[in-house]
Amino acid sequence: MSDPEKSGAQEDRKTRLTVLVALAANLVIAVAKAIGGVIAGSPALLSEAAHSVADSLNEVFLLAALHRSRRPADRRHPFGYGKERFFWSLLAAVGIFVMGGCFSFFQGFEALTGPNTQESHSGYTAGLVVLGVALLAEGASLVRAVHQVRAQPGKGLGSDPALRTVLAEDSTAVLGVLLAAGGMVLHMVTGNVVWEGSASLAIGALLVYVAFGLGKSAREQLIGEAVDPELREGILDLLQSQPEIDYVAALHTMQLGMDSTLVAARVDLTPGIDSERLELVSERIKESIQKRWPEADQVFLDVVDIPQRVRE
Known part of the structure; x- marks a missing residue:
């Protein structure tokens, strides 16, 4: 347990x-x-x-x-x-x-x-x-x-x-x-x-x-309530501080129970990260979130290519 x-x-x-x-x-x-x-x-x-x-x-x-x-x-x-x-x-x-x-x-x-x-x-x-x-x-x-x-x-x-x-x-x-x-x-x-x-x-x-x-x-x-805004901002700041993440396009959260939270983020990684390193980076970022917020036990990262015009 x-x-x-x-x-x-x-x-x-x-x-x-x-x-x-x-x-x-x-x-x-x-x-x-x-x-x-x-x-x-x-x-x-x-x-x-x-x-x-x-x-x-x-x-x-x-x-x-x-x-x-x-x-x-x-x-x-x-x-x-x-x-x-x-x-x-x-x-x-x-x-x-x-x-x-x-x-x-x-x-x-x-x-x-x-x-x-x-x-x-x-x-x-x-x-x-x-x-x-x-x-x-x-x-x-x-x-x-x-x-x-x-x-x-x-x-x-x-x-x-x-x-x-x-x-x-x-x-x-x-x-x-x-x-x-x-x-x-x-x-x-x-x-x-x-x-x-x-x-x-x-x-x-x-x-x-x-x-x-x-x-x-x-x-x-x-019906699916998001976590406290302060907690969401903390998760967003952690994601944006990762050197491998170039841009966070979306961050969604939902309280699943008293000590269970769903975190789903759509991110664009910095250029040059191959598929083998991608898996290691994703796992490290997930572990960083769960270590800081243990209740965030369901973390999903969707790596996509975000056009520059969308970021602006």
């Missing part, structure tokens, strides 16, 4: 633990919220229960992504299965939208258009206790996710779609709990269900916004 693969496997183990922590927290919280929401008759609490169920299912998707994206390349998938990571992350975004956002909107509209009734304060007190416990659990999961992100210098928040999804879920879960609690408290104080209905709508809008952002990012990576 190469160094990038070993490093990637170690990061996956950390991310898997982060996902498992979030899954355990969401499963327990979903049950508690559902029971509390039924007892209290609270639309905001039921919206949060749907939110936690959606997050739990999404964590299962992310565990599948971590497992399947590490499968080795084969004949049908010569570049490996790295993009499985992006596919399952896209499904997680869809799950947040459908199960969380849509149900929250439904609960909100039902509360606003239905009779203005309020359950006993004891039921709402139990619901607020459930939300307090949920806030502690979601907060602990969020702290772990943030800690892992900060432990990855230079990679940034958007590097790992699985970790990014967990971080987004935990962040929205904390905000959702605060919105639900605020709506319930105002409902108790004023006796007006509009506060809870509004809280449910706000939770739905928050989930839809997060789902859109995660889905857009996963879509871009699935």
